[in-house]
Amino acid sequence: MNAEDVARYLRDNPDFLAEHGELFTQLTVPHPQHGGQAISLAERQLYALRDKIRQLELKLVELIRFGEENDDISAKVHRLAVQLLEAREPGLAGQLLAESLREDFAVPYVALELWGAGDVPCRFPDSVQRQIEAMRHPYCGAPESMELLACFGESAPHVRSVALIPLRAAGAVFGLLALGGAEPERFYAEMGTLYLGRIGELAAAALKPQP
Numbered sequence: 001m002n003a004e005d006v007a008r009y010l011r012d013n014p015d016f017l018a019e020h021g022e023l024f025t026q027l028t029v030p031h032p033q034h035g036g037q038a039i040s041l042a043e044r045q046l047y048a049l050r051d052k053i054r055q056l057e058l059k060l061v062e063l064i065r066f067g068e069e070n071d072d073i074s075a076k077v078h079r080l081a082v083q084l085l086e087a088r089e090p091g092l093a094g095q096l097l098a099e100s101l102r103e104d105f106a107v108p109y110v111a112l113e114l115w116g117a118g119d120v121p122c123r124f125p126d127s128v129q130r131q132i133e134a135m136r137h138p139y140c141g142a143p144e145s146m147e148l149l150a151c152f153g154e155s156a157p158h159v160r161s162v163a164l165i166p167l168r169a170a171g172a173v174f175g176l177l178a179l180g181g182a183e184p185e186r187f188y189a190e191m192g193t194l195y196l197g198r199i200g201e202l203a204a205a206a207l208k209p210q211p
Helices: 003-010 039-088 088-102 125-131 147-158 192-205
Strands: 026-030 038-040 111-116 139-141 161-169 170-183
Touching: 039 088, 039 170, 088 111, 088 192, 111 139, 111 147, 111 192, 125 161, 125 170, 147 161, 147 170, 161 192, 170 192
Parallel strands: none
Antiparallel strands: 026 038, 111 170, 139 161, 161 170
16 A cells, blocks of 8 residues: 555545544654644644645635735826816826826826827837827737837837827727836836726727817
8 A cells, every 4th residue: 555545535525534533643744834843633723724724814814915015006097187177278187197197107108199199290210100090909018119119209218118008089098008117127018008098998988189
């Protein structure tokens, strides 16, 4: 009989240990933290239970922290929405948007690029505009080209990561909200874009061309 035979027997006869409860205190196994020390099966089971409880507590703390962070972000997005609603013209809305992103969301570099907005020429070539118009979701990560950084002007050399949010009206892209980070890890490919998308929708509603 080998170890697998013993394990199979115990699995096939779950009442065995119930009928021989004394084995829990008579049999010993290595201590999970001090290998040279032997403890009973009952003590080992208690250690396993404590470890499981500790892992659950850590997960609960993490969930609470995420919930608090989401509440904080939701409050900031709501405050931004109120400010944009109170703006009387697109120029003021763009200014309030940039200020909110810098102050409330601690984004150091913010740029707005609107296609054919008044007398201000777009700083993107046609190829970059087409690339932005093809985006279905916000892009987060390293800048894919120097041309994309043009909207940051003199700050472009300091931008190490970006969040690019296309602005849409009636399904058509008419501009870009670009956020820049000084650290490569500020905006990364795996990060969630739910709130970025919502901010983009608010910005698009406030900045869309008027008929």
